[in-house]
Amino acid sequence: MSWRGRDVVSMRDFSRKDLEVLFEKAREMERYARSGLDVLRGKIMAVAFFEPSTRTRLSFETAMKRLGGNVIGFSSAEGTSVEKGETFSDTIRMLDAYADVIVVRHKLEGAAKLAAEIAQSPVINAGDGSFNHPTQAMLDLYTIWREKGKVDGLRIGVMGDLKYARTVNSLLEGLALFDVEVALISPEFLRPRQETLDYIQSRGLRYEFYSRLDEVLGELDVLYVVRIQKERFLDPLEYERVRGSYRLTAESLRGAKDGLIVLHPLPRVDELDPSVDGTRHAAYFRQAAYGVPLRMALLSLILT
CATH class of the missing domain: 3.40.50.1370 (Aspartate/ornithine carbamoyltransferase)
Known part of the structure; x- marks a missing residue:
């Protein structure tokens, strides 16, 4: 077409x-x-x-x-x-x-x-x-294609609020067009909507759920980060506990593959620490430029 x-x-x-x-x-x-x-x-x-x-x-x-x-x-x-x-x-x-x-x-x-x-x-x-x-998802996929030379065959982690972040829904639908494996890293109640999961499953996208980044970090080629949205929490203390678990720092990237790239749709709040900017993994400013x-x-x- x-x-x-x-x-x-x-x-x-x-x-x-x-x-x-x-x-x-x-x-x-x-x-x-x-x-x-x-x-x-x-x-x-x-x-x-x-x-x-x-x-x-x-x-x-x-x-x-x-x-x-x-x-x-x-x-x-x-x-x-x-x-x-x-x-x-x-x-x-x-x-x-x-x-x-x-x-x-x-x-x-x-x-x-x-x-x-x-x-x-x-x-x-x-x-x-x-x-x-959709155009953010197209940009995200293009960034992966440019930075890694391909999309097929990669292990891609998506971390943060996977339920309400519209960038995540569109990205998962786009990834369903490729031969990839996806690690969905989030609190259980912020996993992608069932409608999205049903769709990507019908398209054959392979995915697994994880509650912590360290469970899967060493296997990832791409890590896509979105913020945990404070407004979704009724208990501020619960938000503070969860937020800290999904905050990426240079230290938390120890053990990552040398070729791992970190993406983020931006703007960031505190889920992506500025210490990551100076690492070899940071690709989110190039992503924005693309x-x-x-x-x-x-x-x-x-x-x-």
């Missing part, structure tokens, strides 16, 4: 071949991530961010400008007609009249799917609710 004109709502809508085409294009776009090129001159991207973002929004905007296109939109509902009571649907209809592609971020699950049903222009989900963040060529590739494939 061609990328041209496609919506990007969920990782479930894409095949392994789709991702391979995207990765090759992103590798090509790395050459232009600073210098730019004019393949999207005259095109307009609308960003409709009803929820805060730094890396996702700015990397999309940078990508569009590096491709020679223009950007309109907003980074919060403040100062827009939403404050006057305009509905989400009407906002999308207006942006559809102004732009060639719409990038949506929203706190409510299903917002991007609704936008895609309304708009004639392609819609890209930049994160909605606690379930979908966001520009990856999204350049995505936009160029959809709009040309």
